[in-house]
Amino acid sequence: MSTETPAWQADIDATAAASLAAIAAAQDLATLREVEVAALGRKGSVTALTKRTGQLDKSERRAYGAASGGLRKQVQQAIAARRDAIRQATVDAELADLSFDETLPGTEPAGGHVHPLSRVQLELEEVFTSMGFAVLDYPEIESEFDNFEALNIPGWHPARDMQDTFWLESGHLLRTHTSAGQVRAMHQLEPPFRAIFPGKVYRYESTDASHEHTFHQLEGLMIDRHVSVGHLLDSMRTLLSAIFRRDVQVRLRPGYFPFVEPGFELDISCQVCGGPGCSVCKHTGWVELLPCGLVHPNVLRAGGLDPDEWQGWAFGLGLSRLVMMRYGVSDIRLLLGGDARFVEGFHAGA
Ligand code: FA5
Secondary structure: OOOOOOOOHHHHHHHHHHHHHHHHHOOOHHHHHHHHHHHHOOOOHHHHHHHHHHHOOHHHHHHHHHHHHHHHHHHHHHHHHHHHHHHHHHHHHHHHOOOOOOOOOOOOOOOOOOOHHHHHHHHHHHHHHHOOOEEOOOOOEEOHHHHOHHHOOOOOOHHHHHOOOOEOOOOOEEOOOHHHHHHHHHHHOOOOEEEEEEEEEEOOOOOEOOEOOEEEEEEEEEEEOOOOHHHHHHHHHHHHHHHHOOOOOEEEEEOOOOOEEEEEEEEEEOOOOOOOOOOOOOOOOEEEEEEEEEEOHHHHHHOOOOOOOOEEEEEEEEHHHHHHHHHOOOOHHHOOOOOHHHHHOOOOOO
């Protein structure tokens, strides 16, 4: 085996020396990039050497391939090391700059807080828990049975028009009211029981200042051997005074819902305009807030309870409307509209 230095070694050495010198001389990332292209680019000096393999005698190709490949690797490593060094030098220079004061306070990130809807919901949960109610959570995607049929609203019943429905291809629906949980609760809990189930409901209807397609309700259900409208009203009064922390005028009207008998509508005086009328109360001075009534025997049966033994009352509070009344919000669409400026107006003490 010959120990003579091959003729091409001088070219390899010269290209290595030139490239490494240019890399060491580069003072910024842009210059280093130019050096990189000049050496390793398609027409670069190192690339040109690599391409020369084919021109050599077969016996030399192996050694030459190893040498030119080694050169390429060496140049790549030198560029990576130089790039790190330049970056570090930039950081060091910034830190050394006396105008940079690392003791100055940074920009404070915006703090989040609880949405007014969640706030009122949590308060209500506390009030009801203190009165012995369980807090339950039921699905927003419901069966037609739980949302309608179990509640004494068969397919042909005109009451289905009261709640235009978002249907899913599966035949399920987005619950139109939290009452969909009533029969679920009867199956889940041993009577006697009292429970609330708050949550989002959906209706396929056009929106205005007091109507949303997605809004919150809070259902209340009490099952016992003897319940009365008097007890129902008493609980409603406790609830409203806890929420408003002042006297609020209420009025009770007969109301029709197929799942209660008798049924009522509880209205409260409009807390946005204080009485004279506005777009929220449709210029009546009253806002429909809380339908309620005694649970219909057919619903008790659907829940597996014997109506001769058990009775119940239920209410379906319009939680979104309650939040509007509590904070004087003049348009329900602001609540879930996603405008952070609106939500930022409510802080922990509100
Ligand atoms: C119901 O949803 C019945 N499930 C309530 C019920 C429960 C009655 C238990 C009897 C016993 P209604 O469709 O009226 O009823 O809605 C109840 C409350 O939700 C209304 O009083 C109102 O405060 C609120 N509400 C109704 N529709 C909308 C809407 N589109 N946007 C905002 N709030 C609404």
